Amino acid sequence: MGSPVYIQIHNELRKSIEDGKWKVGSKIPAERELATQFGVSRMTLRQAIQTLVDEGVLERRVGSGTFVASSKVQEKMAGVTSFTDLMQAAGKKPSSKTVSYHLTIPSESEIEKLKLKEGEQVLRMERVRYGNDVPLCYEVATVPADLIKGFSKAEITSSFYHTLESKADLHPGHATQRVSAANANERIAELLKIRRGDALLRMTQISYLQDGRPFEYVHAQYVGNRFEFVLEK
Template sequence: MSSPIYIQIHNQIKQAIEAGRWAVGDRIPSERELATQFDVSRMTLRQAIQTLVDEGILERRVGAGTFVANQKVQEKMSGVTSFTDLMLAQGKVPSSKTISYHVTSPSLSESEKLALKANEQVLRMERIRYGDDVPICFEVATVPERLVKQFTKDEITSSLYRTLEEKASLVPGKAQQTVSAMSASERIAEYLSVRRGDALLRLRQISYLQTGEPFEYVRTQYVGNRFEFYLEK
């Protein structure tokens, strides 16, 4: 199964950055130039760029363009848990709305983060997550297809962690997290009922089973004034 066009473009731009075509801090060509170069629509090109922004590989600067991102200072966090358990612990009713859900070929980033073997497929899903019916975050989660192929869509989207643990004896363990700030794009602003440009907290997380095997790569955008991270040392 071939990857969507925007994922193929994502891969080519990422490879170009890793090969040194653009260094950290460099401005990449405009969306119009890149759309012409890849012979795709501006919308498709913008989707590819957004995936790279969400992963922290690129960053947008208002009025200046899109640049290869600088490395951020990282803070190690502990007490990682699922969104469902997080909401329940705060006395809120968790729910979600699935925007997209499909099995597909992974991007280069997804392959690297999940340590996938050649030709492995992934389940990629986009969801809006709610606490008491208030949108808290927009999430893109990628999971190796072999780990979840026996489960229903409802079992996976309601609570992946609980489904893995209770029905497959796959127990989540540690996670690696990176948190940074970003502004809401027009699309995400609509999903989260905020204004374009409002402050968001971006979380990128690789979750591991207790065996040490990575099982989930998540890119999440939280509404800045509806969520906070607690650091425990």
């Protein structure tokens, strides 16, 4: 099974950036030009670009194009808390809607962040997370496939952290997180029941087990006026 075409393009574009073909702050070629170069539809090319935007590698500037993102100030937030625990602590009923769920070949970013070995597969799932039936967050979570053997889809999508602890005796430890501002595109706006262009808080997180192994790589987009992060120093 080969990786999806948009992931292959993602990997090639990312390598071009890492190799210095496009410097920080420089504008990359237009989508039409890149789609022709890779021999794919603009929809497929746009999906690859959006993945790099979600990772913070690229940034879109309205009316100007897409640029290699500059470095941003990073703040560490204390601890690793599951969305379920977070909602319950806030007195809200947590729930999730699974948008997609499949085993696949990891992207270069996922291999790097999750420290995967050659040939390892991952589970990649898209979910909308709710508090009291109000959509708060859209996320794409990737976990090593070997880690979730024997888990049912329901156990993983409803409360992954609780399943890890109760069924595998694996306990989350710390996480590295990056938070930045973004605006909702048409698809995300529809999923989160907001307007296109509304403010989002975009978070990229790598979560580690207590023994230091990375077990989850997440790109999440939170509705700006429904969610806030509290930093502890």
